[in-house]
Amino acid sequence: MITTVTLNTMVDKIVCVSRLRKGKIERAHRVDMIAGGKGVNVSRQLQLLGCDTIATGFYGGETGMIISRLLTGEGIRHDFVTVDSMTREGVTYRESEGTITAVFEPPHTVSRVEAAELTRKCMQLAEQSTWITCNGSSPHRNANRIYRDILVKHARTKVRTVLDTYGESLRLSIDTKPHLFKPNKQEYEKTFNVVLDSEKSYRDALDECLKQGIECTIITNGEHPVYAATPEGHWIVYPPDVKTVNATGSGDALIAGYIYASENNKSFEECTITGVAAGAANAQQWQVAKSSLEEILRLKEQVTIRKL
Numbered sequence: 001m002i003t004t005v006t007l008n009t010m011v012d013k014i015v016c017v018s019r020l021r022k023g024k025i026e027r028a029h030r031v032d033m034i035a036g037g038k039g040v041n042v043s044r045q046l047q048l049l050g051c052d053t054i055a056t057g058f059y060g061g062e063t064g065m066i067i068s069r070l071l072t073g074e075g076i077r078h079d080f081v082t083v084d085s086m087t088r089e090g091v092t093y094r095e096s097e098g099t100i101t102a103v104f105e106p107p108h109t110v111s112r113v114e115a116a117e118l119t120r121k122c123m124q125l126a127e128q129s130t131w132i133t134c135n136g137s138s139p140h141r142n143a144n145r146i147y148r149d150i151l152v153k154h155a156r157t158k159v160r161t162v163l164d165t166y167g168e169s170l171r172l173s174i175d176t177k178p179h180l181f182k183p184n185k186q187e188y189e190k191t192f193n194v195v196l197d198s199e200k201s202y203r204d205a206l207d208e209c210l211k212q213g214i215e216c217t218i219i220t221n222g223e224h225p226v227y228a229a230t231p232e233g234h235w236i237v238y239p240p241d242v243k244t245v246n247a248t249g250s251g252d253a254l255i256a257g258y259i260y261a262s263e264n265n266k267s268f269e270e271c272t273i274t275g276v277a278a279g280a281a282n283a284q285q286w287q288v289a290k291s292s293l294e295e296i297l298r299l300k301e302q303v304t305i306r307k308l
Contacts, residue, residue: 002046002131002259004039005122006057007146007169008107008139009080011066011089012036012288018096034288035070036090038135038164041252042259043076045278045289049260049296054079056121058139060108061086079125081118085109088139092248094286100246107139115142122150126159131259133162134178135252138169145169151176160262162255166191177213180258184251185221199236202227203308206234216268218258220251220279228272233307235269239276240302242284249289253282256289257296273303 016030043055055076059067060083067087071078085108092102126132132154134147147169154161160179163170166187174181185196188205196202202219206229209217218228223244226237257278261271277300281291 001125001129002043002051002053002133002263003122003125003129004043004046004053004055004057004133004135005118005147005150006037006039006055006136007110007118007143008137009035009037009040009057009059009064009067009087010104011063011070011087013089013091014094014286015091016094016096020093020095020099020101033066033070035067035074035076036288038249038252039133040071040076041249041289042133042135042256043078044074045249045253045256045282045291046259047074047076048290049256049293051256051260051263053077054125056080056118056125058083058108058110058114058118058143059087060084063087063089079121081114081121083108083110083114094246098245107137110140110143112142115146118143119146119149122146123153126150126154129159130263131160131162133164133255133259134173135162135164135255137165137167141168143169145172148173148176151178162259164251164255174209174214175212177215179215180255181209181214181217182251182255182258183219185219185224188219196221199227199308203229203234218254218272218275220254222247222250223280223283226272226276228268230268232268235272236306236308237272237276238304238306239280240299242280242299244283246286246288247283250279250282253289253291254279269305273305274300276303 258275261274
């Protein structure tokens, strides 16, 4: 089983309009709504790839109830901690010519008791898991150490771990030796106050991760090449050329593709190639983290990898 952890879930509403004009009333011609959050996206994509997965994290209030109902409707197994505060909602406006504008509400608060409850739940779920993934931002200072506690507990155990966060929760967790660390370029730059603008700068960043004891690091940058490293070397991976429709969740799909390949005993290179293909497959469609295995395998043939 693969357990995914999302501290900062949300109701993700997509509103389609012909044109979005400031100060005007617009009439939507389509509205979609899904349970959002990085770990939720990972579970959604893993489920479509035939993997046994369960999503956990925080939700609360009326929007928390909506998230629970939406996950149940999708058949995504979940076991969340309910907080007293209201889960946020995000609204993405999509104009007919393709422009996307997103507005996210402030995150919910978390008490120390609620944080401890989720940490205990994650430890229990990990006992039944081959992977536990820590995905997305922390909504509140009381939740900042949850990922660190999970990763420290499972460092170098049979449970493989993924760290995909930024800000304070990343600074607190970077030395915990996760199996896979997957930031994107902007998250890494902002958290560590560096600029990734050359092959050397990426290699330096990857080397810093290796010094921290991280087994595998993958740094993404949208449709641009992906840089990756293990103690065995550094790689640059070129994604397939696809028309981007909605890039939301592509990093989460990459993680799901990587885990899927790993669960099938593939090498690091194969896992990374599969992950990059999954990210590209996600970007070329409007739905988030709902690519078929067939489409991912088709795009996988178009991914190239080179050892640096």
